[in-house]
Amino acid sequence: MEFLRPSTWDEALAAKAEYPSAVPIAGGTDVMVELNFDRHRPEALIDLNRVPELHTWEIDDDVVRLGASVPYTRIIDHLTDRLPGLSLAAHTVGSPQIRNRGSVGGNLGAASPAGDAHPALLASGGRVEVASVRGTRMIPIDDFYLGVKRNALEEDELILAVHIPSATAPQQFSKIGTRNAMVIAVCSFGIGLHPETGTVRTGIGSAAPTPRRATDAEEFIAAELADAGLWASRGELAASTAQRFGELVAQAASPIDDVRGSAAYRRHALSVMARRTLTWTWNEYRTAGRAAA
């Protein structure tokens, strides 16, 4: 096995081009488990820890450009205002030690349907900036997840950053597990209100082969809010509307029975999480409006 230590982004891309089967390692919280248990013995590891761009973020107008390897702890400490949904999701990842190393780039690289960053990213919207020696491209987050642990990266590509719009209204993230810390989600749900476009975006985790949006639920709630003029009036949301939204979210999932939970439980839990998080975010939006008035 080779251990490659690029110290610049260009060197990292050159290494990946030369060794397409090499495994990039950032926080190592997924990669090292595989190595420790000898599940996988790659031809080479590419250490991304020395590439400075991957560990920083920039705030440009209304978009946060989050370096792929920025650990969850830094997101929680520095970006909660702009990325509240992602920060809440980050807070549920593993333990403090895992959050000090694990990163969104690693979550995207692993592309596990249970990864906690995914529902938050789907709900905020955003684009993944990937590059190779051939050039750079931006992949909309909606097109990034292709299958169980499969993403849209070509074999010579690396993730440089994720471009995430700063929140303009409340966001939430909710996750079911057997305890608060150190659990892989049984299922999870992210939601973001987007008053500027009159839309609500969603993300379902751990209840389908890939993280996915609940588009029928999104269209339903957008129509309800528009028809009643609620974005402007910041009026109350009917309980029956939140209930219906929850049902539509549950219908968008295609969960399986596994050791963590049954498909039926996952659907039920999703409908509850969706109903609650919609209600929380909507009430927060209403309160914010009154505070501003």
Added chain:
Amino acid sequence: MRITFTCNGRLTEADGVWEGESLLYVLRERVGLPGSKNACEQGECGSCTVYLDGDPVCSCLVAAGQVQGREVRTVEGLADGDELDPVQQAFVEAGAVQCGFCTPGLLVQTHDLLERQAQPSDAEIREALSGNLCRCTGYEKIMDAVRLAAARRAESAERVN
């Protein structure tokens, strides 16, 4: 491969390191620091917790090659010569150590907590230690030890002022 890093303030070299090896393995098997424990090798138990460039991490999940040129502080680096760190002393006095396997990780993690938050609430202590498993104590004595260490630090800070 060979790796060179600073460990507990000392320049440390390890030879013949396998490329897929963990920092934990290097510490225990190559540089003679068996304080950090190996209980799960998958980040679940926290018994291998060390500081890497000032942040507590699971050393079983850091590739040895990633620490080249970096700074590591292990449980062996907490005491000042023969004088235990106040966190270590508090664990001894509170009876927070039974078999002791989880202790090194808890010491490093508690040390970091008190550096960042001198007077943590019980909820903050539980959150900070949520990645450290103990099969013996039932955690109550560990909570006592952290509270005691925090109180001691506050006292000595007052004396200095």
